Amino acid sequence: MTPMADTLEQPAREQESCAADVKTALRGAILERFASVAAAQGKSLAPLTDDLVLLESGLDSLCFAIVVATLEDELGFDPFTEAEDVYFPVTLGDFIRFYERAA
Amino acid sequence: MSAPPELVSLRDTLWRSRRLASRRLWGAQASVALADMASGTALGDAAPALADRSVLLRVADPLHAALALIELDGVARRIVLCPPDLSDGALAGVIETTAIDTMASDLAPSPATAGLDLVRIALPVRPLAAAPHAMRATEWVMFTSGTSGPPKLVVHTLAGLTGAIKPAAADAEPPVWATFYDIRRYGGLQMLLRALTGEGSMVVGSPAEPVAAFLARAAAHGATHITGTPSHWRRALMTPEAAALAPRYVRLSGEIADQGVLDALQARFPGVPVGHAYASTEAGVGFEVNDGLAGFPADFVGRSGEVEIEVADGALRLRSARAAAGYLGGGAVADAAGFVDTGDMVERRGDRYHFVGRRGGVINVGGLKAHPEEIEAVINRHPDVSASRACGRRNPITGAIVVAEVVLKPGAGEARVRAEILQSCRAELAPFKVPTMLKFVPALAITAGGKLERAVA
Numbered sequence: 001m002t003p004m005a006d007t008l009e010q011p012a013r014e015q016e017s018c019a020a021d022v023k024t025a026l027r028g029a030i031l032e033r034f035a036s037v038a039a040a041q042g043k044s045l046a047p048l049t050d051d052l053v054l055l056e057s058g059l060d061s062l063c064f065a066i067v068v069a070t071l072e073d074e075l076g077f078d079p080f081t082e083a084e085d086v087y088f089p090v091t092l093g094d095f096i097r098f099y100e101r102a103a
Numbered sequence: 104m105s106a107p108p109e110l111v112s113l114r115d116t117l118w119r120s121r122r123l124a125s126r127r128l129w130g131a132q133a134s135v136a137l138a139d140m141a142s143g144t145a146l147g148d149a150a151p152a153l154a155d156r157s158v159l160l161r162v163a164d165p166l167h168a169a170l171a172l173i174e175l176d177g178v179a180r181r182i183v184l185c186p187p188d189l190s191d192g193a194l195a196g197v198i199e200t201t202a203i204d205t206m207a208s209d210l211a212p213s214p215a216t217a218g219l220d221l222v223r224i225a226l227p228v229r230p231l232a233a234a235p236h237a238m239r240a241t242e243w244v245m246f247t248s249g250t251s252g253p254p255k256l257v258v259h260t261l262a263g264l265t266g267a268i269k270p271a272a273a274d275a276e277p278p279v280w281a282t283f284y285d286i287r288r289y290g291g292l293q294m295l296l297r298a299l300t301g302e303g304s305m306v307v308g309s310p311a312e313p314v315a316a317f318l319a320r321a322a323a324h325g326a327t328h329i330t331g332t333p334s335h336w337r338r339a340l341m342t343p344e345a346a347a348l349a350p351r352y353v354r355l356s357g358e359i360a361d362q363g364v365l366d367a368l369q370a371r372f373p374g375v376p377v378g379h380a381y382a383s384t385e386a387g388v389g390f391e392v393n394d395g396l397a398g399f400p401a402d403f404v405g406r407s408g409e410v411e412i413e414v415a416d417g418a419l420r421l422r423s424a425r426a427a428a429g430y431l432g433g434g435a436v437a438d439a440a441g442f443v444d445t446g447d448m449v450e451r452r453g454d455r456y457h458f459v460g461r462r463g464g465v466i467n468v469g470g471l472k473a474h475p476e477e478i479e480a481v482i483n484r485h486p487d488v489s490a491s492r493a494c495g496r497r498n499p500i501t502g503a504i505v506v507a508e509v510v511l512k513p514g515a516g517e518a519r520v521r522a523e524i525l526q527s528c529r530a531e532l533a534p535f536k537v538p539t540m541l542k543f544v545p546a547l548a549i550t551a552g553g554k555l556e557r558a559v560a
Binding site for chain 2: 041068078080
């Protein structure tokens with residue numbers, strides 16, 4: 001292996017693992033928001049799985065509004081406002097992927 | 104038919120004063136003895152020629168405005184009292200709408216006023232050979248505060264402007280008024296007129312004067328009756344110079360007086376009556392509330408008297424002879440029945456009405472309406488909060504959510520106060536009204552009119 005190849009390969013691997021880290025961090029941030037907003041608003045939260053239907057999560061639309069606003073402050077973007085089409089995620093998995101795509 | 108009310112000008116009220124020799128107006132730069140003004144002029148040689156004129160009063164120093172008002176009332180056909188922030192650009196339109204022919208001013212002439220006869224206001228006051236008695240009911244044209252939309256011009260008379268002022272008891276100590284308001288706006292003018300018609304003196308503030316300097320002057324001249332908006336007072340309470348004040352009466356108006364600011368003033372000035380008044384440039388002085396509590400008793404509504412009060416669709420409506428005669432350039436201030444819709448929204452809780460905010464100033468959270476003022480009222484009750492502002496933040500889910508900025512008193516711990524504010528908001532407000540974010544800021548901007556600055560929705 002030449003040193004040159006090494007330096008070329010290194011960033012690629014870093015990028016990949018970096019993207020995975022971002023995804024994990026994003027998922028973590030979203031799940032944490034769901035939990036903290038539910039606690040602050042006195043809602044009992046259903047177990048957070050990817051196929052959880054958002055309307056059955058225990059959060060109401062005010063809670064979602066707060067989740068989106070606090071995530072905007074934390075992440076620096078709000079995919080709902082940035083999206084050109086109106087999009088309504090149905091499940092928690094949809095919601096997380098929506099953020100991942102915009103990241 | 105009853106006889107028309109006797110015509111009394113501002114200058115006439117000075118002649119009738121029993122204590123004229125002791126009375127003064129103190130400005131930021133100079134002071135004037137009211138005895139000199141009773142038979143003198145600050146308008147130079149022009150004074151005798153001002154009968155029937157329509158005069159634009161535009162000054163840098165509010166003291167000069169006070170002197171010119173004393174001279175022009177009962178003499179001029181019309182006085183147009185310009186607020187301090189009227190721009191040169193807006194002046195041309197004002198001159199056209201008000202059909203004025205003369206400008207009384209302490210400012211240099213500008214191109215916008217080139218076609219007008221210019222009368223210079225200057226001190227010292229010089230004696231007049233024959234100071235005139237009231238000759239006519241002068242029209243007083245004032246600018247609305249522009250809380251909702253651009254300012255409009257409304258027409259008042261001295262009789263309407265002073266309609267709410269009760270004669271002072273003969274044995275009462277003469278009051279020294281001081282107001283944070285500019286006397287060229289309705290709230291401040293009310294206080295100037297109280298001082299002039301009620302055996303008083305006044306410390307006249309200037310827009311260029313820092314709050315601390317004004318408070319120091321008010322204290323030095325022994326101000327007894329001190330008035331301002333709740334925002335003015337919140338700022339004054341944070342100023343060390345306020346400690347030297349020894350008022351006999353404290354008054355708030357112009358914004359909602361919430362329980363927090365009323366309690367803070369009662370704590371700062373123990374035993375001193377703290378009253379809040381409801382007035383607007385259009386509707387005139389509505390009523391005063393002197394029981395130390397926010398809002399007003401529900402039995403004010405529907406009772407007979409000089410001012411009749413109605414609540415329709417949640418909005419406060421007033422009918423009285425103190426209302427403006429109309430908008431200059433057309434348009435009625437009142438409806439066909441004589442009621443002025445104030446646009447101030449109220450809500451009945453038990454045996455009291457509480458002000459909740461301006462119509463149109465609402466934050467729409469998914470179709471539910473929150474008034475910023477009702478949220479601020481809860482936040483301001485926290486003893487470590489000196490001021491707050493709630494507003495809407497755009498949100499893709501609900502259209503808007505409520506957020507708030509808070510000014511803390513020095514030394515208060517942010518984390519603790521944040522938790523306590525949120526706790527009381529959750530206890531007292533519907534969930535959608537609870538601020539979703541609280542930001543601590545060093546200060547909040549106040550408009551030239553003394554009201555908390557709000558983004559125009």
